[in-house]
Amino acid sequence: MRQLYKGNFLRQKTVKNPCWEKQLIASFLLMADVHTTEVRSYNMSRIRAKDTKPELMVRRFLFSQGFRYRLHDKKLKGKPDIVLSKYKTVIFIHGCFWHGHEGCRYFVVPKTRSEWWVDKINTNKSKDKVAFKELTDKGWKVLTIWECELKQKALKDTFGRLLQNLIDNEEIANS
Structure with missing residues (x-):
């Protein structure tokens, strides 16, 4: 059982072939958010509920x-x-x-x-x-x-x- 990352979430995936594993990791990383977790958190914190x-x-x-x-x-x-x-x-x-x-x-x-x-x-x-x-x-x-x-x-x-x-x-x- 290998652990693969997709964005900020950890996923469990069974991978038998090590070459295939690298391709999966690369595809997951390409699909991740364009911002880092800190930048995304900051952006979302700027969205107001009052005084918009x-x-x-x-x-x-x-x-x-x-x-x-x-x-x-x-x-x-x-x-x-x-x-x-x-x-x-x-x-x-x-x-x-x-x-x-x-x-x-x-x-x-x-x-x-x-x-x-x-x-x-x-x-x-x-x-x-x-x-x-x-x-x-x-x-x-x-x-x-x-x-x-x-x-x-x-x-x-x-x-x-x-x-x-x-x-x-x-x-x-x-x-």
Whole structure:
């Protein structure tokens, strides 16, 4: 029984021919990540859960329009990015990759460890559905803004729809 390395994971493989073993080791090493473990760890640590650029864009827009809000309310399911209590509205700002935005050009499943990534993204999607259901059952209006909707071409439309949703919600709350 020989031990072969694939990326950062140790695999057990039975190899009878020593020449074949060298070829297997070489092919495993070629398929490994292009970054070292330290570099990959650093890159992943830079990915934020809060205060992302898309989130800051929406927050600046809302504040400039006179809306006041709370951030990441732990009392609400899914810790919404923005909570507008006065309007009984929560806003989730989803990254297209991390939340699996179907049909979006920014959502591409990585070729490395595809099963793991698909499982992770599907878990995020199911958590999103549970949070959406629980919040709507409690009477909250749930808005989801996708990262791709905050690109320059779609920005005006997205903010226009957001404003219209909040104004409609205020009218419902006041009547």
